Amino acid sequence: MSHKLQGVSRPDPRDPAEHPVPAFPDDARAAATASDAAAAVSTASDDAAGEPAPRGRVPEPIKVLIAAAFVIALGYGIVAPVLPQFAASFGVGVAAASAVISAFALCRLVFAPASGAVVNTLGERPTYLIGLIVVALSSAATAFAQTYGQLLIFRGLGGIGSTMFTVSAMGLIVRLAPPTMRGRVSGYYATAFLLGGILGPVLGGLLAGLGMHAPFLIYAGALLVAVLVVYLRLKDETIGARRTSRAQPPMRVREALDAGAYRAALVSSFSTGWTAMGVRVALVPLLAVQVVGEGPAVAGLALALFAVGNAAALTVTGRLTDRVGRKPLVLTGLLVCGLATIGVGLSTSVVAFAVLSLLSGVGSGTLNPGQQAAVADVIGPDRAGGRVLSRYQMCADAGQIAGPVLAGALADAAGFGWAFGISGALMLLAAVAWLPVRDTLPPESRTQGPAPRRK
Structure with missing residues (x-):
């Protein structure tokens, strides 16, 4: 048996071993609970930022994630135009050159279930940082690939880190964005990725004279900058758990x-x-x-x-x-x-x-x-x-x-x-x-x- 709350199924409280969350039998209590949740997330966001966020303002931790998203997309945009050419430089055909791009996406897909378990175990912020570091190392290794096989492996491994920071970033936004501005925050986050993706290839074209290896090293550097920003500015990703002295189910x-x-x-x-x-x-x-x-x-x-x-x-x-x-x-x-x-x-x-x-x-x-x-x-x-x-x-x-x-x-x-x-x-x-x-x-x-x- 389950009760519906705003289109969301809430498990029956009489079966705590199966789903240990409370149920709400009527709309009045559901609305009150939603208000409490909004207040809790807003408070958590204020604490994470170190100061209260004015009503209607995006919490500071979310701004950090948006800035990091821009840096990540900018670096990826620098690499994207060069990658197929770099693969072709090993003497492979069009299909093999395209496979390098597919390897990244395939590793994201295969590792996605495990990344969800990692987020639940380590928390969003550690998983986010580890994921960025993995992609940075993958990008740096790609720059020094000596064979097509090495290029395929190094680039594919980056997909593992990519799904780690993608899933954990979404988890952080779920936790830190007040329910009344989740759409707005999602729009800002997507816009940051979009603008970075647009400007990245332009910057990559200006850097073309540095050779095909340079963009991968620049991308790795951009990711390490994002790691530093998130590490220093987003230090309390488990506020909700700490306030209740227990891990979130x-x-x-x-x-x-x-x-x-x-x-x-x-x-x-x-x-x-x-x-x-x-x-x-x-x-x-x-x-x-x-x-x-x-x-x-x-x-x-x-x-x-x-x-x-x-x-x-x-x-x-x-x-x-x-x-x-x-x-x-x-x-x-x-x-x-x-x-x-x-x-x-x-x-x-x-x-x-x-x-x-x-x-x-x-x-x-x-x-x-x-x-x-x-x-x-x-x-x-x-x-x-x-x-x-x-x-x-x-x-x-x-x-x-x-x-x-x-x-x-x-x-x-x-x-x-x-x-x-x-x-x-x-x-x-x-x-x-x-x-x-x-x-x-x-x-x-x-x-x-x-x-x-x-x-």
């Missing part, structure tokens, strides 16, 4: 699956990984050349417009998610991104290709804050959610790996229209999965007005 994946919002988020995470992360990067450049009849410049324009649309949406939708609810923004984003993706595959002119790429980015930026905030709502501030978050991340990684391969095969067999059509349809199916879901937005957020301006 871990949420089981089976328990999270009782929540409709979590199940729907897994579906939309997979479809987003497939379409917005995988197919967009792998097939848009080929579509630009073979169907639209233009060269790499137009392909680059389409990718840039997607990023612009994504960033523009994130500046607005994070706040809206905390006001009108998670579900409306997720549904809107899935519909816009899905329909625009289908349109991209049918484009025959540069103008249509560019506009639809922009709309795809707007849709992606609209759905992501609500999707991540809903997962955070399911976990709540009083549970350790490492395993739950790792499964959520696995779905995106699986989509990102499978999408380019299967959609690419479909493009070869039936054309780009079918490849992008199926990819867009996956987004629409994810929207269907969200339709019966009850919104997880805390009730106090719906009545909370804008924060008063400080005079």
